[in-house]
Amino acid sequence: MTVEFRVPSHTAEDGTAGNSTGFGEFVRHRAASGELVVQPRMGFSDPARMRAGLLATRRAAATTVGTLTVDSYTRVGDLAAARDALRAGIALNGYPLATHPRETTAQVLAGIAADDFPVQVRHGSADPGHIFTALTAAGLSATEGGPVSYCLPYGRTPLEKSVDSWARCCEDFAEPRRPGVRPHLETFGGCMLGQLCPPGQLVALSVLEALFFHRHGVRSISVSYAQQSHPGQDREAVRALRVLCARLLPDADVHIVVYAYMGLFPQTADGARALLGEATRLARATGAERLIVKTEAEADRIPTVAENVAALEHAARTARRHRAEAPAGADDDSQVHAEAYALIDAVLNAAPDIGRALVQAFKRGLLDIPYCLHPDNAGRSRSYLDRDGRLRWADVGSLPLAPLVGAGRSRPVTSGELMSALSYVRRTFDGDPYGELRGRPRGKAVEDR
Amino acid sequence: MGKAMERACDDARHSGVVIVSSLASDAHTWNLVYLQLLLEEHGFEVVNLGACVPDELLVAECLDRAPDMVVISSVNGHGYQDGLRVIAQLRRRPPLARTRMVIGGKLGISGARDGLRADRLLDAGFDAVFPDGPDAVPEFERYLSHVFERVAS
Numbered sequence: 001m002t003v004e005f006r007v008p009s010h011t012a013e014d015g016t017a018g019n020s021t022g023f024g025e026f027v028r029h030r031a032a033s034g035e036l037v038v039q040p041r042m043g044f045s046d047p048a049r050m051r052a053g054l055l056a057t058r059r060a061a062a063t064t065v066g067t068l069t070v071d072s073y074t075r076v077g078d079l080a081a082a083r084d085a086l087r088a089g090i091a092l093n094g095y096p097l098a099t100h101p102r103e104t105t106a107q108v109l110a111g112i113a114a115d116d117f118p119v120q121v122r123h124g125s126a127d128p129g130h131i132f133t134a135l136t137a138a139g140l141s142a143t144e145g146g147p148v149s150y151c152l153p154y155g156r157t158p159l160e161k162s163v164d165s166w167a168r169c170c171e172d173f174a175e176p177r178r179p180g181v182r183p184h185l186e187t188f189g190g191c192m193l194g195q196l197c198p199p200g201q202l203v204a205l206s207v208l209e210a211l212f213f214h215r216h217g218v219r220s221i222s223v224s225y226a227q228q229s230h231p232g233q234d235r236e237a238v239r240a241l242r243v244l245c246a247r248l249l250p251d252a253d254v255h256i257v258v259y260a261y262m263g264l265f266p267q268t269a270d271g272a273r274a275l276l277g278e279a280t281r282l283a284r285a286t287g288a289e290r291l292i293v294k295t296e297a298e299a300d301r302i303p304t305v306a307e308n309v310a311a312l313e314h315a316a317r318t319a320r321r322h323r324a325e326a327p328a329g330a331d332d333d334s335q336v337h338a339e340a341y342a343l344i345d346a347v348l349n350a351a352p353d354i355g356r357a358l359v360q361a362f363k364r365g366l367l368d369i370p371y372c373l374h375p376d377n378a379g380r381s382r383s384y385l386d387r388d389g390r391l392r393w394a395d396v397g398s399l400p401l402a403p404l405v406g407a408g409r410s411r412p413v414t415s416g417e418l419m420s421a422l423s424y425v426r427r428t429f430d431g432d433p434y435g436e437l438r439g440r441p442r443g444k445a446v447e448d449r
Numbered sequence: 450m451g452k453a454m455e456r457a458c459d460d461a462r463h464s465g466v467v468i469v470s471s472l473a474s475d476a477h478t479w480n481l482v483y484l485q486l487l488l489e490e491h492g493f494e495v496v497n498l499g500a501c502v503p504d505e506l507l508v509a510e511c512l513d514r515a516p517d518m519v520v521i522s523s524v525n526g527h528g529y530q531d532g533l534r535v536i537a538q539l540r541r542r543p544p545l546a547r548t549r550m551v552i553g554g555k556l557g558i559s560g561a562r563d564g565l566r567a568d569r570l571l572d573a574g575f576d577a578v579f580p581d582g583p584d585a586v587p588e589f590e591r592y593l594s595h596v597f598e599r600v601a602s
Contacts, residue, residue, distance in 0.1 A: 154476045155501045193478075371482045373499030415486035422479060 023065065023118040023142035023184035024220035024253050031255065031289035035063040036280070036319035038291050039257075040308040041122065043069030043094030045086065050095050051108045053305045058117045060309045062316030065290070066112070066119035068140075069094045070131060075124045076155070093302070097121065098134040105138045118142055120186070126150050126157035127165045132173050141177065144186035144224075146209035148358055148367075152374040153193050159362055159376040163355040167216050174217030182220045185213045186257060190225035190241070192369055195263030196383050196421060198391045199228060199237035200339025200401070201367070207244045207344055212354050214252055221252050222290065226259040227279045229425050230389040233336065238286035240337035244344065255289040258282055264426040265298035271429035272296040273314060280315045284322035291315055299426070338404050343367065346400040365398030371418075382413050385421045389428070465517030465597075470498040470507050472523045472531040480522045480554060487586070488520070491593055504535050511545055518549040524581070528556030529566050533573050540574040549596065553579030553589065 027037050040057055044050045054066045071094035073082040082096040097105065113119040120142040121135045128145065135143055151162035173183050189205030206223045213221050223245055225238050238256060245254045260279035266272045276294060283291045293311040295303035303311075346366045351357040361367040365378035372379065380397030395410040396402055469484050471477065478500050485495045498510060511519060519539070521532060532552050539545050552575050557566060567578040577592055579585045 153478075156499070371479070373478050373481060373497055375499065413486065415483055415490060418483055418486055 020180045020182045021115045022182040022220060023120060024182060024222065024255065026065065026115065026118050027222070027255050027289050028253065030063050031324070034324055036283055036291055036316070036324065037065055037289060038062050038293055038312045038315045038319070039065050039120070040067050040293055040303075040312060041069055042067045042305070042308060043071065043122070045071060045092035045094065045096055047095075047100060047104050047108050049305075051112065053308070054108070054112045054119065056305045056309050057312065058112055060312045060316075062312045064117070064312055066117055067122055068097065068119055069122040070097050070124075071095065072124075074098050074131065077125070077127060077130060079130065097138065098130045102137055109138065109140075113140070118184075120144060120184075124150055124154060126155065126162040128169055129165060132169045136173065136177055139178075141181050142184040142186075143173075144188055144222075146187045146189050146205075147212060147355065148205055148209060148362075149188035149192055152362075152369060152372050152377055156375060159374075160359050163359055166212070167355055170213055170216035170218050174219070182253075183218060184220040184222070185218045186222040187213070187224050190223060191259055191262055193372055194226065195228065195261075195425075196371060196385075196391065197369055198339070198383050198393055199225075199233055199336045200240075201343060201369070201399075202226070202228075203237050203240050203244065203336060203340035204343035204347070205367070206241060207248060207340065208347055208354070208358065210245060210249060210252075210254065211348075212358070214249055215354050219252050221249070222255045222257045224257050224259060225288075227261045227275075227282055228391055229385055230391070231278060231282065233390045234282050235285055236334040236336040238282065238288055240332055240334060240340050242287070243332040243337060244340060248344070256286070257290040257292060258286075258288045259292045260294040261425055262294075264423050265294060266426050266429040267299040268430045269296045271426070272298060275425065275429045276311060276315060277318050280318040281322055284319055284324050287325050291319075335404070339401055342400050342404060366400060368397045368399055382410075384411075384413050384417060385424055389424060464492055465494070466496060466514060467493045467518045467520055468496045468498060468507075468510060468514060468516045469520045469522065470502045470510075471500050472521065472528065472535060473501060473503050474527050474531060475523045475525040476500045477524045480524050484520060484522055487590075488593075491590070493517075504538055507535060508538055508542065508545075511539060511548065512542060515544065516548065518551070521550070521552040522554045523552070524555040526555060526557055528552065528554055529570065532556065532570055532575070536570070536574040549576050551575060551577040551579065551589075551592070553581070553585055555581045 030037050042053045044053060057064050057066050071082060071092035073092065074096050079098055082099040085092055086096060086099060119140055121140055122144055123131050125131055147163040147166035151157055151159055176182060187206045187209035189209040190202045192202060192205055202225060206225060210221050210223050223241055225241055227234055238258065241256055258279060260276050266275055273296065280291060293315050295307040295311040297303040297307045347357050347361040350360040350366060362376050365380055368378040368381040370381045370383040378397055381399055382394040383391055384394045386392050393405045394413050396405060467488050469481055471481055481497055485497045488495050496514060539550060552570060567580060570578045579589050
C-alpha cells in the first residue's frame with residue numbers, strides 16, 4: 001500500500017471530543033444508545049407545507065433527523081426561474097432555499113430545527129456556492145454531496161469546475177458560524193447512479209469524497225452507501241467503508257449512512273416494505289448509524305408526508321428488532337474491501353492534491369463509472385449481475401482492478417441483460433415480497449409490521 | 450469462415466454512425482445507455498451525447514459527424530415541446546435536411562392527445578416517433594430493419 005496519509009496543516013483543535021453540537025454529534029450520541037437514526041427525502045416549495053413536513057418527521061415514532069431538499073431550479077443555479085415560479089404560484093419539486101426570504105425560512109424552521117432535531121439540506125449541485133451561502137444564512141449546518149457524485153451523474157458541468165467549486169464551498173463551510181456547532185457534510189459518492197456500480201468503487205468514491213472534505217477543513221463527516229442487489233455483498237461494502245475511514249480519517253468524526261435502494265423500486269406495497277426492511281437490517285448488521293428511507297409510493301411518484309412518516313416508522317420498528325452490531329475490527333479481507341483499497345491507493349497516488357487527483361483519475365480511467373455518460377467519465381468499464389444478484393465487473397477498462405477480478409474476464413453486456421439487471425431488485429421483491437424471509441416462516445407480519 | 454461468408458454476414462448487419470441524445474432539460478441516462486447497446490447489437494457505431502444536451506451542442510455534433518441517423522430519447526415528459534424546438538433547428542441546416550431523425554420515450558403526459566402530438570412531431574420533421582409502451586422497442590427494431598435494409602438494397 002502506498003497511500004500516504006497527510007495530516008492536514010489545520011488539524012482541528014476541536015477533534016472528536018468536546019461538547020460541540022450539530023448533526024454529526026446528534027447521530028453519534030443516538031447511535032451510542034443503540035438507536036438507528038432515520039431520515040426521509042423531502043422538499044416542498046410552499047413554506048407551510050415544508051414546515052408541516054419537518055414537524056411530521058420530528059414527531060414520527062422514530063429517532064429522526066429532518067431533510068430540506070431544494071428544487072431543481074435552485075440545484076442548477078437558475079434562481080431567476082425559481083423566483084418566477086414562486087411569483088406565478090407554480091409549485092416546485094423542492095424548497096427554493098436561495099429564493100425565499102431569510103425570514104420565511106426562519107419561520108419554517110422555528111421551534112423545529114434544534115440540537116435534538118438537526119436538519120440536513122439536500123441538493124444535487126455541481127456548483128453549490130449559492131446553496132451553501134443560503135443554508136448557512138438560514139442557520140443550518142448540515143448538507144451533503146461531493147465534487148464527483150454531484151457532478152458526473154447529472155448534466156455536463158466539467159469535473160474540474162465541480163472540484164474547484166466544492167473546494168471553495170468546503171473551506172468556507174468549515175468555519176463554524178455559531179460557537180460549538182460543527183458543520184457536517186455527507187458524501188453522496190456511495191450512491192453513484194443509484195444502481196449497477198460495483199460496491200468496491202462506491203466505497204472508494206465515498207471515502208475519497210470524505211478525504212476531499214477533510215483536506216478542505218471539514219471535520220464532521222458522514223459517508224454514504226446505497227443498498228444494491230445482494231445483501232451479503234452490501235454488508236461487505238459497509239464494513240469496508242468503516243475500516244477504510246478508520247484508517248484514512250482517524251481524526252474526523254465519521255458516521256455511516258445507508259440509503260435504501262435507489263434504482264427501480266418495487267411496485268407492490270409489500271415489495272417496497274420488504275426492500276426497506278432489508279436496508280434497515282443492512283444498517284443494523286454493519287453498525288451503520290443512519291438510514292435514508294424510501295416509501296411505498298416510490299415506484300410511481302413523489303411521496304406524501306404521511307407516506308414518508310410511515311416509512312420512517314416502519315424502519316424504526318425493524319431497527320428495534322435487530323440490535324446494532326459493533327463495527328468490525330481493523331481487518332477486512334473481503335473482495336469489496338480489496339477493490340476499494342486498490343482504487344483509493346491509485347487515486348491518492350495520481351496527484352498530491354486530492355481534487356487534482358480525482359480529475360486525473362477520471363482522465364486516466366483509474367476511476368470509471370459503468371454506464372455513466374458524463375464527458376469526463378472514461379466510459380470503458382461495464383458491470384453485470386451474476387446469478388446470485390452480486391454486482392460484478394464485466395469489463396474493468398483501465399481501472400487498476402485487473403489483478404483482483406482476473407484479467408481476460410471481460411464480457412460484453414447486451415441491451416437485454418442491462419434491462420434485466422436494472423429491474424432485478426424490483427422483480428425479486430415484487431415477485432416474492434417475503435423473499436427476505438427465505439427459510440423462515442412465510443406468515444405475514446413476521447418481520448416487518 | 451471464408452472471406453465471402455464473412456462479407457455475407459457483415460451485409461446482414463447494419464452499418465453506419467448513429468447519434469443518440471437526450472434533450473436539454475432531461476438528466477436521465479439509463480434510456481440512452483440501453484439504446485446505445487441495442488444499436489451496437491444491430492451493428493451501428495454509436496455516438497452517445499448523454500444527458501442535458503443543449504440544442505446548440507446537438508446541432509453542432511450532427512453537423513460535425515454527419516450521422517446516418519439521429520435517435521433522440523427523452524423520459525421526463527418535456528419531449529414533445531423540446532423535440533419540436535430542436536427538430537426545427539436541425540432541419541434548418543441544409544446538410545441535415547435529409548438525415549434520418551427519430552424520437553421516442555415518455556414524451557408527454559399520456560392521453561388521447563398524444564397521437565395528435567406524435568403527428569405534430571412528424572410534421573415538424575421527425576421521420577418516426579416511438580412513444581413509450583411495451584411495443585416501443587420491438588417497433589423501433591422493426592423500423593431499423595425495414596429502413597436500413599431498404600437503403601442497402
